[in-house]
Amino acid sequence: VIGIGRREQSLRQASEVGAITDGTLELAQGVSKASLVVVCTPVDQIAEHVLAASRSCPAGTLITDAGSTKANIVEQVAGALDSRARFIGSHPLAGSEKRGPSQSQADLFVGRAVVITPTARNSQQDLAEIEDFWTSLGAQVLTMTPQEHDRAVAASSHLAHLVAVALAQAVPEAHHGLAAGGLRDTTRIAAGDAELWTQILLDNRDNVLEALEPFERALGALRKALESGDRPRVRQILMDAKKKRDALGN
């Protein structure tokens, strides 16, 4: 497992925690003997790094990524991929608001969903290999088109980020002393990397704005029920939300 990084220190840390067996600052050198390349950079740079890897890797190397959006990346790669390489987009739905090798977890992907987004260019062999890879880490693989993926994660992930960010902003710091677990949980992802999430939200902007609408409607209905003191309606909304949250699991 060859780690390719921008800083010696990160590579050393990754080596120390056992995440990589060797490391290099040079992409071309790192992929020169690779059978599989996983590009884990911010979404704005993924296509560029996939294409750079495709020009330096051996013939037949399979390249994937771990980006939170897929349509633009897959489109940008499709037009320019070196013919000796193969690419399938991946999005592992795992991780946290923390970053760096010191936060790595060997079981990060166990029981988690990984979406792969093959296109007509991919063979059955490509699919089988990438599925084997993610499955070997304990993940459950789902197959979607890049467009389906982006629409779904706008609702299941990116919307929650918008909401957590707005909530973190809205609570006056003077009241932080009264914060219990609820506020901490609800705002946790707002501590995520701001640049990384700016890229994700803008890359998937149309879907994110569409996913925001049902949230605004639900919040508006709750506001209205509170304003009018409509106890049965407030209770019904809370019961409905609890049922949906219980269905989501821990």
Add this chain to the structure above:
Amino acid sequence: VIGIGRREQSLRQASEVGAITDGTLELAQGVSKASLVVVCTPVDQIAEHVLAASRSCPAGTLITDAGSTKANIVEQVAGALDSRARFIGSHPLAGSEKRGPSQSQADLFVGRAVVITPTARNSQQDLAEIEDFWTSLGAQVLTMTPQEHDRAVAASSHLAHLVAVALAQAVPEAHHGLAAGGLRDTTRIAAGDAELWTQILLDNRDNVLEALEPFERALGALRKALESGDRPRVRQILMDAKKKRDALGN
């Protein structure tokens, strides 16, 4: 530690986990020798239970509660408390969306804030006793007026509940398979008891509606920045939210 409950089974469970040393279904019997009574019922019933306890406890017994709102409870109790008892409102900011003795934790209050809301009727002795009680459980005691408390928790707790509820409702169940930790965290408290939270939100309605406004403004600003594709503005909002969330701690 005498537990007073509505069902034998709950009392048995509470006894098994070591939360109580004895239990009864009769409030009058349970408080007959109490030096301290802690009423832990839904907010709509707290005043009634405090008053009932005050009529059956020994002279001088100190009564408190664990309700998430304070102004209405303190006001209802003040006018009708039996002269032999003393009351100070408490709100321990700890707990989870789960319920029942099987979810009890001996260290639940360690490092957590507990707000007490004394009034002019309370003596220094009352304050010292209730502070000793919560401090003995590991909590940090804050003193506020009932009105200050209700305004503060509307922002630090009740707002987060509204937001989690609306988010749980807004995410289509079809996309639950793609939920990662972010959505789970952000919606967790929506799994809380619907009746209990209906009472809290309605009891503290004016403050909750007021606390909702800065959230709506923050979300509106984020929506606008996304709609216009204003990358520096989106990044600035996310950086500001991260700074505030980091300040909140884990």
